[in-house]
Amino acid sequence: VLILAIESSCDETAAAVVKNGRTVLSNVISSQISTHTIYGGVVPEIASREHIKAVNYVIRRALAEAGVGLPEITAVGVTYGPGLVGALLVGVAEAKALAYAAKKPLIGVHHIEGHVSANFIEHPDLEPPFVCLIVSGGHTHLVIVKDYGKFEILGRTRDDAAGEAFDKVARAVGLGYPGGPKVDRTAREGNPHAIEFPRGKVDGSPYDFSFSGLKSAVLNHINHAKMTGEEIHVPDLVASFQNSVVDSLVSRTVMAAKEYGYGQVAIAGGVASNTALRAAMEQACNKAGIRCCYPSPVLCTDNAAMIGAAAYYEYCNGNIAGWDLNAVPNLKLGER
Ligand code: ATP
Ligand code: MG
Ligand code: FE
Numbered sequence: 468v469l470i471l472a473i474e475s476s477c478d479e480t481a482a483a484v485v486k487n488g489r490t491v492l493s494n495v496i497s498s499q500i501s502t503h504t505i506y507g508g509v510v511p512e513i514a515s516r517e518h519i520k521a522v523n524y525v526i527r528r529a530l531a532e533a534g535v536g537l538p539e540i541t542a543v544g545v546t547y548g549p550g551l552v553g554a555l556l557v558g559v560a561e562a563k564a565l566a567y568a569a570k571k572p573l574i575g576v577h578h579i580e581g582h583v584s585a586n587f588i589e590h591p592d593l594e595p596p597f598v599c600l601i602v603s604g605g606h607t608h609l610v611i612v613k614d615y616g617k618f619e620i621l622g623r624t625r626d627d628a629a630g631e632a633f634d635k636v637a638r639a640v641g642l643g644y645p646g647g648p649k650v651d652r653t654a655r656e657g658n659p660h661a662i663e664f665p666r667g668k669v670d671g672s673p674y675d676f677s678f679s680g681l682k683s684a685v686l687n688h689i690n691h692a693k694m695t696g697e698e699i700h701v702p703d704l705v706a707s708f709q710n711s712v713v714d715s716l717v718s719r720t721v722m723a724a725k726e727y728g729y730g731q732v733a734i735a736g737g738v739a740s741n742t743a744l745r746a747a748m749e750q751a752c753n754k755a756g757i758r759c760c761y762p763s764p765v766l767c768t769d770n771a772a773m774i775g776a777a778a779y780y781e782y783c784n785g786n787i788a789g790w791d792l793n794a795v796p797n798l799k800l801g802e803r
Contacts, residue, residue, distance in 0.1 A: 468486070468487055468488075468783075469485075469486055469492075469541045470485045470488075470541060470574070470778045471484055471529065471537070471542075471543050471544070471565070472543075472545070472772070472774040472775030472778055473546070473561060473562050473771055473774070474545075474546045474578070474770065474771040474774045475518045475522065475550075476546045476555050477509060477550055477551060477554060477604070477769055478498065478503055478509045478514050478769075479496050480522055480525050481494075481495060481496045481497070481769065481774075482495050482525045482528070483770065483774070484535060484540070485776055487779060488584070488775070488776045488778075488779030489587055489779075492532070492533035492534070492535070493532035493533040494770055494771065495528045495529045495532065496765075496771070497525050504643070504644055507643075508634075509551070511551045511553055511554065514554045515553035518554055518558070522557055522561050529771070537569045538569065541782070542571050542574055542782050542787075543569075543571050544575075544774055544779075544782075545576060545774070545778075546576050546577075546581060546774050547575040547788075547793070547795055547798070548795035548798030549578055549795065549799075551796065555795075556794045559794050563790060573787065573788045573790070573792060574781050575781075575803075576774045576781065577777070577800065578774075579735075579736075579800050580777045580800070581774040581777045582603060582735040582739075582773060583599050583601060583612060583618075583735045583777070584776035584780070585735060585766040585767065585770070585776065586733040586760050586762055589761070590760045593731065593733065595612045596613050596731075597729055598610070598611055598621075598720060598729045599611075599612050599732070599734070600716055600719075600720045600733070600734045600748075601735045601800075602628070602629040602716060602734065602735070602739060602744070603628065603629075603630050603736030603737045604628060604630035604737055605630070606623075606624075606628050606736060607623060607624035607676050607678075608620060608623045608800060609622040609623070609676075609719055609720060609723055611723075611729065612733070616781055616786075617801075620800065622673070622675040622719065622723075624677065625676065629678065630647055632682055632712060633646050633650050633709075633712070633738065634646035635682055636705065637649050637705075639685065639686055640701050641701075647738060647740075651709070651742055651743065653706075654705045654708075654709045655706075656702040657700070657702030657704070657706030657707070658703050658706055659709065659710035660707070661704075661706065662707035664684050664711040665680050665684055665711065666715050667679070674723060678712065681711050685708050688704065689704075709743050712744075716748075717748050718751075720734075720748065721752065721755055721757065724755070724757050725757075730758060731758045732748065732757050732758065732759050732760065733761065734759075734761040735767070737767055738767075739761050740768060786803070
């Protein structure tokens with residue numbers, strides 16, 4: 468089964484060809500980051516226009532690199548939510564047109580199911596069930612992946628997503644956008660125990676996350692230093708912030724795996740490429756005798772290969788979309 472997959476939910480225009488959900492024949496990503504950098508974040512209207520400019524070229528490249536033509540494709544998969552409505556619409560309209568013209572089934576894919584499915588590409592022997600920590604720019608969910616496309620949500624963030632917290636802290640200390648990778652790199656030169664920041668907890672919900680208190684503590688620290696004229700040691704500051712985030716994420720994930728009795732843990736989403744998170748999760752899992760999986764960085768952030776992997780399992784489950792498939796900007800995990 469060959470899936471042509473398209474992803475355009477945020478600021479990456481991406482297309483890929485994936486065989487049987489696990490083998491990537493091509494994975495083409497056109498990033499708009501440089502276009503949005505001067506604004507300090509993604510501008511939705513600009514994102515839509517950039518997707519329109521890039522989408523045809525990206526799809527042609529994906530087919531060419533895979534060495535296949537549209538007639539040899541089994542089905543077309545596309546992200547239909549969640550994300551920016553104007554951005555999603557570009558991919559959905561394109562996928563519909565291609566699938567209809569080539570008489571191929573159309574498959575609507577949940578973007579977050581895509582992030583989780585990146586692990587199936589990286590680890591060909593990984594099969595559900597397993598515990599998955601989903602940490603991206605807009606989501607922080609702790610779930611049990613019961614089966615392909617089937618999730619039980621154990622916990623979620625009550626305020627900021629993990630990636631959002633990284634981006635906001637990066638902006639506050641002047642590291643710029645996109646913040647996650649810059650914090651990751653800068654933190655390597657700092658002492659993660661220099662400043663004792665709070666670990667966000669939600670009373671009565673052991674698997675929920677909260678990062679707004681931590682974010683406030685970081686901002687207070689910066690303001691205090693500015694007022695007293697103290698020098699801010701940015702590497703120490705971001706290393707300590709990152710340590711608090713990683714601690715919250717890893718402790719809950721391993722606790723869930725132990726409590727529910729799963730021997731496998733996976734990480735998914737853009738923040739899964741964070742080197743401190745990967746190392747800490749690996750270490751905690753090793754200690755608990757649990758297998759720890761995460762995708763390589765290019766499969767962690769937005770890409771279409773992960774959408775192709777998820778689309779394959781939706782295809783196998785018989786979930787074919789109608790020609791009325793529409794973008795659903797606030798699609799919830801586990802909804803169709
Ligand atoms: P969502 O998937 O929730 O719709 P998104 O698609 O915008 O949101 P992703 O592409 O999955 O998010 O991830 C982008 C996020 O990952 C950004 O917030 C970015 O700062 C963060 N990120 C990327 N690399 C790293 C890193 N090395 N360390 C920490 N955060 C990172
Ligand atoms: Mg992005
Ligand atoms: Fe994403």
